[in-house]
Amino acid sequence: MASAxxxxxxxxxxxxxxxxxxxxxxxxEIGDADHGINMARGYSEALKALPQExxxxxxxxxxxxxxxxxxxxxxxxxxxxxxxxxxxxxxxxKKALTLEDGKAMLEEAIAGIKMRGKAVxxxxxxxxALIPAYEALTEGMAAxxxxxxxxxxxxxxxxxxxxxxxxxxxxxxxxxxxxDRSIGHQDPGATSSLYxxxxxxxxxxxx
Amino acid sequence: MVGIxxxxxxxxxxxxxxxxxxxxASPDLPIxxxxxxxxxxxxxxxxxxxxxxxxxxxxGVLILADLGSAIxxxxxxxxxxxxxxxxxxxxxxxxxxxxxxxxTASTGAGLDEVLEAAMEAREMHKL
Ligand SMILES: Nc1ncnc2c1ncn2[C@@H]1O[C@H](COP(=O)(O)OP(=O)(O)OP(=O)(O)O)[C@@H](O)[C@H]1O
Ligand SMILES: [Mg+2]
Numbered sequence: 001m002a003s004a005x006x007x008x009x010x011x012x013x014x015x016x017x018x019x020x021x022x023x024x025x026x027x028x029e030i031g032d033a034d035h036g037i038n039m040a041r042g043y044s045e046a047l048k049a050l051p052q053e054x055x056x057x058x059x060x061x062x063x064x065x066x067x068x069x070x071x072x073x074x075x076x077x078x079x080x081x082x083x084x085x086x087x088x089x090x091x092x093x094k095k096a097l098t099l100e101d102g103k104a105m106l107e108e109a110i111a112g113i114k115m116r117g118k119a120v121x122x123x124x125x126x127x128x129a130l131i132p133a134y135e136a137l138t139e140g141m142a143a144x145x146x147x148x149x150x151x152x153x154x155x156x157x158x159x160x161x162x163x164x165x166x167x168x169x170x171x172x173x174x175x176x177x178x179x180d181r182s183i184g185h186q187d188p189g190a191t192s193s194l195y196x197x198x199x200x201x202x203x204x205x206x207x
Numbered sequence: 208m209v210g211i212x213x214x215x216x217x218x219x220x221x222x223x224x225x226x227x228x229x230x231x232a233s234p235d236l237p238i239x240x241x242x243x244x245x246x247x248x249x250x251x252x253x254x255x256x257x258x259x260x261x262x263x264x265x266x267g268v269l270i271l272a273d274l275g276s277a278i279x280x281x282x283x284x285x286x287x288x289x290x291x292x293x294x295x296x297x298x299x300x301x302x303x304x305x306x307x308x309x310x311t312a313s314t315g316a317g318l319d320e321v322l323e324a325a326m327e328a329r330e331m332h333k334l
Binding site for chain 2: 034070078116117
C-alpha cells in the first residue's frame with residue numbers, strides 16, 4: 001500500500017494539476033504564462049519518480065524536491081525544490097509527524113525560499129501566502145488547536161495573503177518587469193502555495 | 208584553464224552563445240552550454256551542475272546566466288556540486304560577457320581576471 005506521505009504528495013499534485021490552467025492564466029497576466037504548466041509537469045514527474053511504499057517522510061520529501069528542481073523549469077522549481085529539501089531534513093528518518101515537526105518544516109521551507117529567491121514578505125511572491133500560514137500555525141498551536149484546525153486556519157491566512165498580493169506591486173521574479181502594472185493581479189506562486197496547503201489540510205482531514 | 212558555463216532558458220540560445228564565444232577562444236577552452244529543460248524553455252539546476260563539473264579543469268568556473276530563475280537555478284546547481292569547485296556567477300550581459308570571458312580565459316588567466324573581463328562587458332558601448 002502507498003505510504004501516507006506518498007498519498008499526501010499525490011493529493012497536492014492532483015490539486016495542482018487540477019488547477020493547472022488557472023495557474024497558467026494568472027501567470028499570463030503578470031508573467032510568462034507557464035506557472036501551471038511548470039508545476040503540473042513537476043508534480044506528475046514526482047509522482048512517477050517517488051517510491052510509493054517508502055515510509056521515511058524525509059526521503060519522500062527529498063525526492064519530491066529533487067524532482068521539482070529538475071522538472072519544473074521556472075523560478076518555482078528551485079524555490080519549491082529548496083523548500084521540500086529543507087523540510088525533508090527536519091523529517092529525515094521519521095514515519096510520523098507531530099505538529100511541532102510540521103512547524104519546524106514550514107519554518108525551514110520558508111527560510112529556504114527566502115534564501116533562494118532573496119525575497120521577503122510583501123514582494124508579491126509565494127512568501128505572501130506561506131508566511132501568514134506559518135503565523136496562523138504558531139497561533140493555533142499556542143491556542144492548543146488540533147492539526148486539522150491549525151491547517152484550516154493556515155489556509156484561511158494564506159487565502160488572505162493571496163488576496164493581499166492583488167494590492168501590491170511585484171519586485172521579484174518576472175512580474176517585476178511589469179512594475180505598477182502588476183498591481184490588481186494575484187500572484188501565481190502564492191496561489192499554488194495556497195493549493196498546496198489546502199491539499200495538506202484535506203489530506204489531514206481524511207486521516 | 209578557467210571553465211565557462213552558459214545558462215539560458217533556451218537551449219538554442221545557450222548553444223548559440225557557446226558557439227559565438229568559442230570562435231574567439233582557444234580550442235582547449237572548456238565552454239559548456241546548459242540551456243533549456245527537457246528540450247523546452249526553462250532552467251535545470253542538474254543540467255547546470257553537470258555543466259559546471261564538465262567545465263572544471265581545477266581552476267574554477269565562471270557562469271553567465273540570462274533572466275529570472277537562471278540565477279536561482281545556477282545557485283542551486285552550485286549547492287548541488289559533488290566536489291569542491293570554485294564557481295562564480297557574473298552579473299553581466301550574456302553574449303558580450305561570454306565573448307570577453309572566453310578571450311581572457313583562453314590566455315590562461317585566473318578566475319578573478321576572467322570575471323573582471325566578463326564584468327567589463329557591462330560598460331561596452333556598441334555605438
Ligand atoms: N525571487 C523570488 N522569490 C520568491 N518567489 C518568487 C521569486 N521569483 C518568482 N517567485 C514566485 O514564482 C512564481 C512564478 O513561478 P514560475 O514557475 O512561473 O516561474 P517563472 O517566473 O516563469 O520563472 P523564470 O524566471 O524561469 O521565467 C511567482 O508567482 C512568485 O510567486
Ligand atoms: Mg512563469
